Amino acid sequence: MEQENTKRLNGWLRLWIALAVIGLVPALYTIATEWESANDWIREMQLVPPNKVDVDGVGPVEFPATMSPEAIALVTRDNAGKPDGIKAAIGAWVGEFNDVIRAYVNDLNRSLLIRVAGYWVGTLVLLYFIGLLLAWVRRGFRT
Numbered sequence: 001m002e003q004e005n006t007k008r009l010n011g012w013l014r015l016w017i018a019l020a021v022i023g024l025v026p027a028l029y030t031i032a033t034e035w036e037s038a039n040d041w042i043r044e045m046q047l048v049p050p051n052k053v054d055v056d057g058v059g060p061v062e063f064p065a066t067m068s069p070e071a072i073a074l075v076t077r078d079n080a081g082k083p084d085g086i087k088a089a090i091g092a093w094v095g096e097f098n099d100v101i102r103a104y105v106n107d108l109n110r111s112l113l114i115r116v117a118g119y120w121v122g123t124l125v126l127l128y129f130i131g132l133l134l135a136w137v138r139r140g141f142r143t
Contacts, residue, residue: 012131020124027120034112038105042098057081064094 009017048065055061055076061083063072071093079085 012135016124016128016131019127023120023123027116030116031112036105036108036112038098038102041101041105045101055080055086058083058086061086061090063090064097066097067093 045064045066050062050065051067051072052060052062053072053076057080061076063075067090075086075089075093079089
């Protein structure tokens with residue numbers, strides 16, 4: 001009869017693995033509750049009333065509240081008397097601004113993932129070394 005040469009996990013290693021799996025619960029909860037949505041940010045910004053500016057040759061134009069006075073001045077100067085040009089410039093600016101918001105929110109989410117993974121792994125390493133230390137001390141009391 002052939003004897004299987006498999007190594008079984010000891011109690012300390014099993015405890016460490018169990019704590020690692022249990023530690024995933026708060027990590028996943030943190031990710032789920034702190035995850036940001038770029039679309040939510042953009043929707044919130046659209047709720048802010050627009051800036052109304054009287055443009056020569058066009059009349060009153062509504063610019064997004066997030067558009068800076070310098071950007072408004074640039075758009076109105078370059079497209080004076082051209083309502084379609086102003087509308088296109090506003091659309092292009094909004095698209096670029098939304099892309100910046102999406103990139104920023106992606107960076108926030110990536111940072112969240114790295115931070116949570118770092119805490120999770122750091123806690124596991126700490127628990128592992130505490131277990132090794134306790135096992136070492138326990139072995140010292142044996143005769």
